[in-house]
Structures are given as C-alpha cells and as structure tokens.
Amino acid sequence: MCWTRWRASRRPCEKARTRGALLAAEAHGRLGDFATAAEWADRAWTLAHTGGDRLAELRARNYRGAIALRRGDVTEAEAHFNDGLEVARTLHDHAAEARGTQQPRHSRRHTGRS
Numbered sequence: 001m002c003w004t005r006w007r008a009s010r011r012p013c014e015k016a017r018t019r020g021a022l023l024a025a026e027a028h029g030r031l032g033d034f035a036t037a038a039e040w041a042d043r044a045w046t047l048a049h050t051g052g053d054r055l056a057e058l059r060a061r062n063y064r065g066a067i068a069l070r071r072g073d074v075t076e077a078e079a080h081f082n083d084g085l086e087v088a089r090t091l092h093d094h095a096a097e098a099r100g101t102q103q104p105r106h107s108r109r110h111t112g113r114s
Contacts, residue, residue, distance in 0.1 A: 014047060014050075014051040014053075015051065015053060015056075017047050018044055018047040018048045018051060018053055018056045019056070021040050021041075021043045021044035021047055021060075022040075022041070022044045022056065022059055022060060022063065024037075024040040024044075025037045025038075025040035025041035025043075025044055025060070025063050025067075026063065028040060029063065029066065029067055029070070034067050034070055034071050037063070037067050038064060038067050038068075041060050041063040041064045041067060042060075042064070044056065044059070044060040044063070045057055045060035045061065045064070048060055054087055054090070054091050055091070055093075057087050058084050058087040058088055058091070058093070058096055061080050061081070061083045061084035061087060062080070062081065062084045064076075064080040065077045065078070065079075065080035065081040065084065068080060084096075085097060085101065
C-alpha cells in the first residue's frame with residue numbers, strides 16, 4: 001500500500017519534470033541553440049519513457065526531429081519523426097499520426113531531396 005501511494009504521488013512530479021524538459025528543449029531550439037535543445041529533448045524523452053507518458057514521448061520525438069531538421073540532418077530527422085509516428089499509432093492519435101506522415105515529406109522538401 002505504501003509503495004502504491006508513493007508511486008502515485010511521484011507521478012505528478014515526473015510529469016512536471018518532463019513538461020519542464022520539453023519547454024527547455026523548445027526554448028533552446030527557438031534561440032538557435034540546437035545542441036542544448038537536443039539534450040533537453042532527449043532528457044524529456046527519457047523522463048516520459050520511464051514515466052510511461054506516451055504523449056510526452058511523442059512530443060519529445062517530434063522536437064528531436066525538428067531540431068535535426070533545423071541542423072540539416074534529414075536522415076536523423078526522419079528517424080525521429082518515424083519513431084513519433086509509431087507512438088502516435090499505438091496511441092490511436094489520428095491527428096498526430098496525420099501530422100507525422102507529413103513531416104518526412106516536409107523534411108525532404110525542406111532540403112531539396114525527393
């Protein structure tokens with residue numbers, strides 16, 4: 001019983017840490033500090049994955065894809081977008097899935113690849 005209460009009380013803290021890491025990734029990305037943004041996105045993914053927060057995992061994957069795309073690494077961007085797409089499919093999040101199917105095409109268009 002104590003373990004269950006402790007785990008339940010810990011979950012809001014984990015979600016807050018994940019949310020903070022996602023915000024830090026976005027802020028650093030907007031400032032053009034892509035290396036730090038990638039570190040924060042990876043940290044957010046780890047927190048989300050260990051905490052079982054699949055929606056935050058999806059956001060972290062999409063941030064990593066966007067960061068890689070901004071740095072010009074289309075291959076890495078597509079890998080992250082595809083990972084995010086798989087999460088969206090397991091969540092049956094049709095809106096995220098639709099956005100995810102557009103991102104790889106956008107990344108190729110962004111760099112002139114087809």
